[in-house]
Amino acid sequence: MKIGNIDLGYRPVLLAPMEDVTDIGFRLLCRRMGAAMVYSEFVSCDALVRMVGKSLKKLEVCDEERPVAIQIYGKEPGPMADAARIVVEQAHPDVVDLNFGCPVKKIASKGAGAGMLRDVPKLLEITRSVVDAVGHEVPVTVKTRLGWDHEHKIIVELAEQLQDCGISALTIHGRTRSQLYSDQADWTLIGEVKRNPRMHIPIIGNGDITSAERAVEAFERYGVDAIMVGRATFGRPWIFKEIVEKIHSQNGLNEETSTQPSTLTDENEQGAGLSLDWKLDILKEQVITSVARLGEQSGIHHVRRHLAASPLFKGIPDFRQTRIRMLRAETVDELFEIIEHTRGLLHQL
Numbered sequence: 001m002k003i004g005n006i007d008l009g010y011r012p013v014l015l016a017p018m019e020d021v022t023d024i025g026f027r028l029l030c031r032r033m034g035a036a037m038v039y040s041e042f043v044s045c046d047a048l049v050r051m052v053g054k055s056l057k058k059l060e061v062c063d064e065e066r067p068v069a070i071q072i073y074g075k076e077p078g079p080m081a082d083a084a085r086i087v088v089e090q091a092h093p094d095v096v097d098l099n100f101g102c103p104v105k106k107i108a109s110k111g112a113g114a115g116m117l118r119d120v121p122k123l124l125e126i127t128r129s130v131v132d133a134v135g136h137e138v139p140v141t142v143k144t145r146l147g148w149d150h151e152h153k154i155i156v157e158l159a160e161q162l163q164d165c166g167i168s169a170l171t172i173h174g175r176t177r178s179q180l181y182s183d184q185a186d187w188t189l190i191g192e193v194k195r196n197p198r199m200h201i202p203i204i205g206n207g208d209i210t211s212a213e214r215a216v217e218a219f220e221r222y223g224v225d226a227i228m229v230g231r232a233t234f235g236r237p238w239i240f241k242e243i244v245e246k247i248h249s250q251n252g253l254n255e256e257t258s259t260q261p262s263t264l265t266d267e268n269e270q271g272a273g274l275s276l277d278w279k280l281d282i283l284k285e286q287v288i289t290s291v292a293r294l295g296e297q298s299g300i301h302h303v304r305r306h307l308a309a310s311p312l313f314k315g316i317p318d319f320r321q322t323r324i325r326m327l328r329a330e331t332v333d334e335l336f337e338i339i340e341h342t343r344g345l346l347h348q349l
């Protein structure tokens, strides 16, 4: 599968853009774990145009993480085109991605992110202006949702219109803006976009990929060109290895699409033969990287989301107090002592 000239290989698995999560450290880790491409946190075009330091810092990329996409959001064509130029000049990303999917009230209610789904002419104007500004240098892609709400699931038509603007790939999260993160992602319309004979750009499916089984199902049932994984990477960056291994072991099996249920089946994949010790060491490495970048206190705070969500620490008997201590630890020494204690507990299970 290719985005522009970037060859992402067979059935690629991408790391979703996530604010406060997909910084350079996490992106590098996920690439090492098998993510075929990684996305930055979204960056405000207005802040970039005003050269706000915190936003410019989000443009930091390194060669080892490539291919990497920088994602921007905004609600006016001029500033979005200007910001895209700044992104290309400063970061030289492999892809510039436009966010038309963020459901957060402070963004969507102002007409940016998923708010753009209520003003399709403006959304298309923005897309055209960014493609005009940087499309000759770098592929421009879009990430969006099915539509604003249940009554306005516009993605099938919107996908064609976006393609006509000159984008190089489209990522679809199988929820509407109104759904936020509730219900199960509905992949039916993602499949419909993919089956539309007018569509020729790659379609990247997103939403609720939580196991290698679901990943394979997304490719086989809905025919997408790539999948994108978000929340399931929290405390489990090795999910990329699990998925990639499964995809490769299934290579050549049945690729027929089906009209059966529109959500992905729920199976819990532990797999890929990765040892418990190796996984714990990966989490410790994540702590060290985060602390090296942000300092001890902020670095530890930054990885707490991962520790809290990690499947490694689920289902351990009488673990509540240790878990609380783990999530309250303020120093690396304290945190590692608790992780080592937990390693002992896990080995006894």
Ligand SMILES: Cc1cc2nc3c(=O)[nH]c(=O)nc-3n(C[C@H](O)[C@H](O)[C@H](O)COP(=O)(O)O)c2cc1C
Pocket (backbone or CB within 6 Å): 016, 017, 018, 019, 020, 021, 040, 041, 042, 071, 099, 101, 102, 143, 173, 206, 207, 208, 209, 228, 229, 230, 231, 232
């Ligand atoms: C903490 C968090 C931050 C997110 N930030 C962004 C973002 O900056 N840009 C974006 O396009 N989507 C963002 N998303 C949405 C994800 O990219 C993804 O579309 C969504 O989580 C659904 O995929 P999943 O079910 O695999 O998590 C964010 C999601 C979460 C949970």
